[in-house]
Amino acid sequence: MVLRLFPQPSVQLAAEEVYVDVSFPAGRVLSEEVPISEPDLPPKTRPYVIINMVASLDGKATVYGKAGSIGSLTDRTVMRTLRSQADAVMIGAGTLRSEKLRLDVPEYLSQARESRNLRPQPLAIIATGSGDLPLETNLLGSSPENLLILASPSTPEGEIAAFSAHASVEVLREEASAPRPDPAAALEILKRRYAVSVLVVEGGPTLIHSLVSNGLADELFLALAPRLLGGTKPSALTILEGRTLSPQISGLEIVSIHLSGDELFLRYTLRSAAGRSRAVGVR
């Protein structure tokens, strides 16, 4: 069982009910509640971007290079519920290199997608610069017609040709700072060519940093596992790996808090807090 602690009043939920009623942008959350704040307008030229990550109490999003073991079964359920609300799910290539994973949603979420007029499965998207992408061994459950590879001019042509057997491929301009697809260009083409309105990004930490530092992330869903992991790079990464953000992103607004056992599920919006007021709460 899960206890939603905020917004008040508290309610008990099954794990499958967490985030089942969210809508984007944040603000029209939890229909039985007074809106927390007026939602910003959704972005027009890119998808609404939701980051979903799990971390330990000491801020580690990977242990021995992998993220898969940090969260609980509830975290996996919640992750799938979030995917079920999105048009697409994106990860960086490093995340796929580190472990076997799936980007689809299980059968029981099909009806929820249908009722939202979403395609049966979210589009699975993987961003790569190097082209080092173990699709056949590490990506489970995504069919070619539902898989999109975002590459860059650095990606070897042979790799791009090989990907075309497994997926749609887009070659985008590179980020100024690194030989990988520019995140703004990626989001623009996702919106325009693939009709992606809501995108869930599940890592890794370099891709998350790229999105956040470019002002392209709208919400953060953070599962906080009741664990201390330790470890150093590259074995242990935080949810955001890259230079100090400038200006630092402050004033995230907390939207909801759920507690399952000793694991916390936190939802924040990253959008400008200017001019907002909270209709409920303690401030």
Next chain:
Amino acid sequence: MVLRLFPQPSVQLAAEEVYVDVSFPAGRVLSEEVPISEPDLPPKTRPYVIINMVASLDGKATVYGKAGSIGSLTDRTVMRTLRSQADAVMIGAGTLRSEKLRLDVPEYLSQARESRNLRPQPLAIIATGSGDLPLETNLLGSSPENLLILASPSTPEGEIAAFSAHASVEVLREEASAPRPDPAAALEILKRRYAVSVLVVEGGPTLIHSLVSNGLADELFLALAPRLLGGTKPSALTILEGRTLSPQISGLEIVSIHLSGDELFLRYTLRSAAGRSRAVGVR
């Protein structure tokens, strides 16, 4: 204002009231509540060790090498309340080198200390191996009779002599892995010679790692600031810097959750969860 979200029922508090009623070991928390779990017996040969840290949502406990700017004014108030309940406050030398700080409590907390039969100010303790310790420039508000330096055989003799003008000094055996005071030896002497029953440790991340990895930490108080900072070592550190913990410390038990604005104040116990049951809650 602060909202205590857990344990239920929720209550509103002033910032100065947060953690004012805690007792150690955890379990006899929040007098109006049913105990969350039976407390373990307090340790007999060392103090009960409480870690208090603030981190951003991306797990960073320092930005540009400093911790001071991450938390809010409420976090500072809460930090002082925790100090007011402890016999002593300890930090590592690196934390003192990085910024000016105080380890004492303000006047308004004197009466609370007196009613708990605690000395007027907590003993300020700084652990150093190198002896590089800018006491005169960076440590504010601690008088020599209330300051203890823990050094190791690696600490230059000249430095130890110089410290003696400012503080009590203990030279302890070194940790096996690094030329700095062994944490178990430090805690043992704090209990035996300085009558420290409750110790708050406020960083840095290397000292916290040393305590946690040696099984010497009892509780974690974590303030989670609603910010994303980015950054890499050594500018940005997590609350725990060192090798991957083995066995990884899992199953921390959440004791309480407070929300102030968008900042969370979380209290966990690190002690064995074996044989515990929770009298309230949702599990």
